[in-house]
Amino acid sequence: MKVTIYDVAEKAGVSIATVSKVINSTGNMRQETRERVLSVMEELNYYPSMMASALTGKKTETLGLLVPDISNPFFSEIARTIEDRAHEKGLSVIMCSTDESPEKEKKYLELLRRKQVDGFIIASSFNDKNLLKGIKSAGTPLVMLTQEAGMTGITSVAVDDFTGGYDAANHLLELGHEKIALINENRLSSKMRVYGFREAYESHGYTFTDDMVITANASLANGKKALQTIIRNGNLPSAIFACNDLLAIGVLQGARERGINIPEDLSLMGFDNTILAITSVPGLTTIAQPIEEMGKKVVDVIIDSINNKYSGSERILYNPELMQRDTTSAFSKERV
Numbered sequence: 001m002k003v004t005i006y007d008v009a010e011k012a013g014v015s016i017a018t019v020s021k022v023i024n025s026t027g028n029m030r031q032e033t034r035e036r037v038l039s040v041m042e043e044l045n046y047y048p049s050m051m052a053s054a055l056t057g058k059k060t061e062t063l064g065l066l067v068p069d070i071s072n073p074f075f076s077e078i079a080r081t082i083e084d085r086a087h088e089k090g091l092s093v094i095m096c097s098t099d100e101s102p103e104k105e106k107k108y109l110e111l112l113r114r115k116q117v118d119g120f121i122i123a124s125s126f127n128d129k130n131l132l133k134g135i136k137s138a139g140t141p142l143v144m145l146t147q148e149a150g151m152t153g154i155t156s157v158a159v160d161d162f163t164g165g166y167d168a169a170n171h172l173l174e175l176g177h178e179k180i181a182l183i184n185e186n187r188l189s190s191k192m193r194v195y196g197f198r199e200a201y202e203s204h205g206y207t208f209t210d211d212m213v214i215t216a217n218a219s220l221a222n223g224k225k226a227l228q229t230i231i232r233n234g235n236l237p238s239a240i241f242a243c244n245d246l247l248a249i250g251v252l253q254g255a256r257e258r259g260i261n262i263p264e265d266l267s268l269m270g271f272d273n274t275i276l277a278i279t280s281v282p283g284l285t286t287i288a289q290p291i292e293e294m295g296k297k298v299v300d301v302i303i304d305s306i307n308n309k310y311s312g313s314e315r316i317l318y319n320p321e322l323m324q325r326d327t328t329s330a331f332s333k334e335r336v
Contacts, residue, residue, distance in 0.1 A: 081295025165196025223250015283325030
């Protein structure tokens with residue numbers, strides 16, 4: 001049977017009001033009484049209801065975090081940073097993985113609203129912007145992570161994806177690669193990386209065509225399939241830029257299965273600089289996002305919003321960084 005505040009009051013020999021004062025650290029009472037109530041709460045494993053606190057206008061000390069796919073190392077790594085930062089500040093995080101499904105986005109958003117979270121950190125794309133408008137109109141603080149809300153008055157924290165794509169193109173072009181294939185996701189951040197790549201590619205005098213790009217959801221299996229599609233479409237390019245590390249490692253695995261040597265036969269780049277890039281063999285050349293900085297920043301912004309110390313909106317962009325490892329090398333005419 002669930003323990004209630006009435007059970008605590010009865011066992012401690014005090015009133016319900018006294019137990020409530022102990023829970024909320026309010027009111028004057030003898031230290032002996034306070035300690036007795038706390039001892040009984042511990043003995044009975046009684047935990048005050050967060051929902052009850054919310055109904056009385058108090059904070060629940062929780063944040064809602066919605067990510068597209070927790071199996072993607074980028075989101076698992078940044079979620080861990082967010083959780084650690086929130087813990088430092090005395091808050092807990094409830095995380096939901098939406099798979100960018102409209103049904104799941106709506107379901108989890110409603111769940112977190114019922115739990116009366118103090119604020120939302122949203123990395124999922126939310127095609128239905130009315131759901132985000134509902135949060136905003138309700139007055140619950142909201143910060144976007146790696147995404148744009150598509151409406152005014154909402155702060156976003158992201159890396160400069162356009163610049164990251166631009167830098168990726170420059171790196172491959174400087175190595176002498178001209179025939180390059182791209183693999184991206186159907187997400188705004190990924191599309192911006194392609195736009196940046198295209199800008200740099202065309203600035204070098206080359207013609208960018210849509211058939212250079214293959215779109216795939218982020219997974220190892222889809223990286224392998226994308227490589228298979230590239231091979232099936234004709235001549236193997238000398239380099240591939242995958243718009244996240246997960247797809248890039250899928251390409252790496254697929255190349256190994258086909259006897260394609262990286263980087264001797266094919267140069268390969270990713271984006272994110274997750275643990276996958278660091279531990280892969282060979283090490284993956286990638287565009288790094290400052291995951292730890294972004295995770296801490298998004299928590300600090302949402303906490304300031306909750307505490308009414310921040311009421312504005314801004315687009316907080318971090319600079320990407322090229323991490324050159326062992327999957328890219330100078331172009332050679334002897335490549336496959």
